[in-house]
Amino acid sequence: MPINDLFEPLRLGDLTLANRVVMAPLTRSRAQPDNTPSELAVRYYAQRASAGLIISEATVIAPEGVGYPNVPGLYNDTHVQAWQLITSAVHAAGGRIFAQLWHVGRISLPDYQPGGALPAAPSAILPKGNAFTWTGPKPFVMPRALEVSEIPNIVAQYAAAATRAIQAGFDGVEIHGANGYLIDQFLRDGSNRRTDAYGGSIENRLRFLTEVVEAVVAAVPAHRVGVRISPSSPVNDMSDSDPQGLFDAVASRLAGYGLAYLHVVEWAPTEVAPPDFDFQSLRRRFGGPYIANGQYDRKRALKAREDDTADLISFGRLYIANPDLVTRLSQDAPLNTPDPATFYGGDAHGYTDYPFLSDPH
Numbered sequence: 453m454p455i456n457d458l459f460e461p462l463r464l465g466d467l468t469l470a471n472r473v474v475m476a477p478l479t480r481s482r483a484q485p486d487n488t489p490s491e492l493a494v495r496y497y498a499q500r501a502s503a504g505l506i507i508s509e510a511t512v513i514a515p516e517g518v519g520y521p522n523v524p525g526l527y528n529d530t531h532v533q534a535w536q537l538i539t540s541a542v543h544a545a546g547g548r549i550f551a552q553l554w555h556v557g558r559i560s561l562p563d564y565q566p567g568g569a570l571p572a573a574p575s576a577i578l579p580k581g582n583a584f585t586w587t588g589p590k591p592f593v594m595p596r597a598l599e600v601s602e603i604p605n606i607v608a609q610y611a612a613a614a615t616r617a618i619q620a621g622f623d624g625v626e627i628h629g630a631n632g633y634l635i636d637q638f639l640r641d642g643s644n645r646r647t648d649a650y651g652g653s654i655e656n657r658l659r660f661l662t663e664v665v666e667a668v669v670a671a672v673p674a675h676r677v678g679v680r681i682s683p684s685s686p687v688n689d690m691s692d693s694d695p696q697g698l699f700d701a702v703a704s705r706l707a708g709y710g711l712a713y714l715h716v717v718e719w720a721p722t723e724v725a726p727p728d729f730d731f732q733s734l735r736r737r738f739g740g741p742y743i744a745n746g747q748y749d750r751k752r753a754l755k756a757r758e759d760d761t762a763d764l765i766s767f768g769r770l771y772i773a774n775p776d777l778v779t780r781l782s783q784d785a786p787l788n789t790p791d792p793a794t795f796y797g798g799d800a801h802g803y804t805d806y807p808f809l810s811d812p813h
């Protein structure tokens with residue numbers, strides 16, 4: 453059996469990553485109310501710099517893209533300055549970091565929108581479920597359908613945020629096309645009933661993502677741009693009549709740009725049930741580096757490399773609790789247990805105080 457290369461360096465476009473372990477994007481809701489990242493985030497990300505690549509928590513491209521409290525943004529110079537401290541600290545510690553670019557679409561509330569406006573989405577379809585607020589769950593509202601004439605401005609906001617990300621010292625950007633947010637809302641027909649050029653056929657539903665990708669790769673070199681998708685995930689009340697056909701088309705479309713990677717949330721109903729979706733079909737069609745995500749542990753990550761079903765593996769919950777996850781995985785050392793009570797909001801507790809293996813104990 454060949455030596456497993458999970459912990460070996462990897463070329464990603466023109467970047468050399470120290471290993472194939474990726475810190476997944478993780479919303480932690482500790483930014484300022486004006487979407488400026490917190491000072492604590494400098495330490496938090498620097499602690500995790502031994503990951504081959506860090507992907508930042510989802511970061512809004514515009515005030516209208518907000519759907520959760522205390523999330524960071526990249527839509528003004530104050531945000532850029534605050535992120536610069538974070539990216540410098542990660543680079544000083546030898547790490548690489550991409551910014552995840554986010555717009556929630558209908559997964560919002562008037563409470564989060566400028567002027568208390570209705571959230572906007574591809575179609576006026578009410579998602580089942582509740583928005584997250586500091587005062588508890590609050591039912592989603594019926595969004596308004598975007599006018600075609602509004603779409604170019606949102607596409608431009610993605611590109612402007614990508615430009616700001618590079619100004620802020622990020623090594624690249626990840627376009628958040630997953631988990632039922634705006635781009636995903638355009639892709640899947642459970643949330644897109646448009647009858648114009650942005651709805652109906654798969655080709656039409658791919659249009660918004662395609663325009664975003666083209667605007668972003670015009671602002672940032674394509675090999676510094678990744679895309680995240682979650683083809684099988686029902687999270688945020690998502691559904692589609694033909695997930696495999698749709699996301700096969702997404703992967704084929706994305707193959708044409710020379711992107712840094714495709715990041716796939718391989719959602720399955722339970723850890724043991726085989727997913728009702730062929731993720732390898734996406735990987736073959738895309739042809740470039742594939743990051744697999746979804747309840748991976750050490751054993752499954754090593755196996756993914758042995759079987760060559762993914763190029764990199766991203767870890768979410770494990771990265772919350774284990775800043776030195778690479779060391780722990782490579783040594784098969786015990787892992788700290790993440791504490792859900794401190795996932796969102798609060799202070800350094802549950803954020804920057806998870807112990808390293810090397811800490812005295």
Ligand code: 8OZ
Pocket residue numbers: 479510520630631
């Ligand atoms: C959990 C809580 C808040 C946001 C995602 C950005 O699902 C998120 C998110 C997850 O991609």
